[in-house]
Amino acid sequence: MRFEPRLLDEIRARLPLSEIVARRVTWDRRKTQPGKGDYWACCPFHQEKSPSFHVDDRRNRYKCFGCGASGDHFRFLTETEGLSFPEAVERLAEQAGVALPAPDPQAARREQKRAGLADICEMAAQFFETQFKSPRGDAARAYVQKRGLTQETLREFRFGLAPNSRDALKSHLKGQGIPETAMIEAGLLIKPEDGRPPYDRFRGRLMIPIQDDRGRVVAFGGRTMLPDGQPKYLNSPETPLFHKGTMLFNAHRAREPAFKLNQAVVVEGYMDAIALYQAGIRHVVASLGTAFTEDQILRLWRFAPEPVICFDGDAAGVSAAHRAIDRIFPVLKSGYSFQFSFLPDGMDPDDLIKQRGVSGFQEETARAKSLFDVVWDREISVARLDTPERKAALEKRFDDLIGTIRDERVKRRYQLDLKFKLSNLFFELSRQDRKGGRKPGAEAAGGGVIGLARERVAVSDDFGTERLVLGLCMRYPYLLDRNFERVSGLPFVNELHIGVRDALCRIIDDLETAPVAGLISSFDDPLKDIMHEMVLETIGLQEQKQAEFSALNHRFPLLKANPPEDFVEAAFLHFLDVLELNALEEELQSELASADEHLDETSWDRIQALTQDLARRREECAREEGELAERAKKIRSAPPAASADGSAIASI
Structure with missing residues (x-):
């Protein structure tokens, strides 16, 4: 149904926006000025401790200066209660005493x-x-x-x-x-x-x-x-009232609990949904015996940004998950995805609740796999990768699936993460072929590839930071993508580190067309060895007893606490600053050494400029280091994301 702008304006005029929002927030008394129609609160859309959510009754608009959420009366109801736009208009019109026009x-x-x-x-x-x-x-x-x-x-x-x-x-x-x-x-x-x-x-x-x-x-x-x-x-069959492809069982009960918890659980049958509801899990819905449709996916995202889909852990449940993936991918959008919980084989949610209670069910859903991981498992589980053609076929399957994503930003992230994960896989396969089929990590600690790498990689002042930057690029490819120009020009000291950096940049530079398998086959043995070692560091294979050589896990142990993405990026940028600062110091030392033999006005001006720039950059680095250390302290103390060894960023 279409609504005239004049009607919507009348509803807004009769209902103060602050009255609608107040049902979800508590106003901050210090900043709020009701007489001016100026209200402040902690944002209902993201977690925060200081109020950055602003409501302006004069303009009938709200805006969060933290997460960027903004809108009017109707948008607030659709975003906080999962109502459709017509439903929001109908509800607010009733509250405002505004008569809606008769339909045609x-x-x-x-x-x-x-x-x-x-x-x-x-x-x-x-x-x-x-x-x-x-x-x-x-x-x-x-x-x-x-x-x-x-x-x-x-x-x-x-x-x-x-x-x-x-x-x-x-x-x-x-x-x-x-x-x-x-x-x-x-x-x-x-x-x-x-x-x-x-x-x-x-x-x-x-x-x-x-x-x-x-x-x-x-x-x-x-x-x-x-x-x-x-x-x-x-x-029931399809009727003018009932459309299986758009409905979800228990949706009218689950909508509000799901919004309050920012979570939604999806099960396959309505008896499972009823059992979970009775156990106190009220944010549960069920499909109605059909594969997920686009309409159902979009409806679920109105409940929570990443609903957890629970499937039985048997072959049928895995198959159902794989069918759901193909429906989900085209409509993926920034901030919205799904997680998959495969219950123990032979058990459905009702069985699990009876045997292990609500806590047992929650333990299983807490271990839910991301959509990305389920996609990876699906393709790798059936792939044979013993020839270049079969490796290329695997890449094509991923490319075809990612190609269905309409949201360009999400598509780019999937391309990045999958290309880099494929590169790790192909590095290992290439090395196994070269080593006569031995499994990764078969060499004794301190020998084999590690020993070779230690001989080839000079241990300089920049060794740990260079290695840390490369490890972060491999684990978080989006950091390299966002800072491509800067990383590609970093003043690395070690030749093999430069080779790794250039290889990663080649993947980013030609992301959509360059086959990873072909790129890796062109590397010489030293580069393959160092890349293999970087892969071990990045995935954190502690059982290989090579942890003492892992720059990523040991120079940045806070990663074990799964810190927020913005913190990781801030730390990454700081490490880039450190490398550039070190290069600047070397440049100044070189200029001073030259000045001992020949000092003219031009050299003196250059030394002064470098000295001033260096002082400024040192001050900035020190400030960044202090801010990151403070944030690291808060992350460590925030349960349950605590670092295993209690340290923050050892290099900061």
Whole structure:
């Protein structure tokens, strides 16, 4: 439905924005000036301790100066409660006492028809509930009792029973004056093609109403009560009210809890969703037996930016996850993704809750894999990489999948991360081939590739910082991408470090077309050795007992605490400053040495300029170092992200 700007302006004029926002925040008394329509609070969209969220009642706008969120009355409701824009307008119009215009006659007829069908579904739900409570429902009540469902849960989800009869519901609704054609349109009756009378779609089944965002009954799910009954679960067909590809079971209950927790859990079946809800996990929804659609994905993101999809850990669950990936990739956007939790083999969420309780379920979801990791596992698990052609085929599969992403920023990040992860994999494969098939890390600590590298890499003052910068580039490719020009011109001292830097820059410079496998095959043995060593450092293979040589893990141990991305980037930029500062000091020393033999006015001016620049850069580096150390201290003390060895940034 379209709304005239004049109508929206009238709603805004009647409802102060601060009144709407105040339901979600607490105003800061020191900064807020109600008389001027000027309000400040901690942002409801991200975690912060000092108020940077501003509401201006005069302009009817809000803006967070921390995360950038901004909008008006309607945007605030859509962002904090998951409402659609029309739903937000309807709610605020009712609060403001503003009458909404009547829809056009055709739309009014459609809405009237839908309302009529919803009334019929409600009558059917009440009939099923009555049957469930009657003597006919003995077996159904015994079944739900065996499943451990409480009376409160049965009432909340309105469990019912469809009698094992061809026309029990049909006769009941006929007695209420409902025509057969309307029952068929509501999906409650089946009309045979051979001309026989219509009959009840649901017979001998435990009935669970499916409700829309308003809580209206629009369809049903029925579980057979017969030991060998098929299908085990039966849903209503597509109707003017019910579209499987857009709906999520329990969405109307889960929306608010999901927003409060900034989390959403997605399960495969509605019985699983009901079991989790009863256990106290209220931010749970279920798909309705179909593969995820684009509409469902977008709806889930209105609940939380990274919903956790729970699948059984068996082959069917993994297969379902893989199908979901192909639907998710095209609509990925900045800040929004999915996580995947594969439950122990043979268990569904209901089983897990019964055996290990809510804490056991939460432990499993806390170990959820990122979408990136699931994609990687999917492709690598079926890949044979023993020939250049097969390596190229793997790269192409990744390229084709990433090519479906519409958001250019997300696409770039996936290209970066996957190219670098592929480079690590191909480095290892190349080395195994060269070493006669030995596995990575087979050399004794201090010998083999490590010993060779120690002979080839000069231990200079810049060794650790150079190694740290390269390790961060490999683990966080976006840092190299954002600072490409600066990194590509860094004054590295060691030749092999320069070779690693140039190889990484070549991947970035020709990200979309350069095949990684071909690039790696062109490296000489010393470069392959040092790249292999860098890979070990970057992935942190402690079991290789080579940790003492790992610049990334030991010169920057705070990485173990998973610090925020902006902190990692700030530290990375500081390390670049340190390398450039060291180069500047060497340049000054060279100028001073030359001045001992020949000093003229030009040399003197250059020495003065270098001295001033050096003093300024030293001061900046010292300030950066202090700020990073303070942030590191807070990160270490913030549970649960604590560094294992209690140190911050050893090189700062």
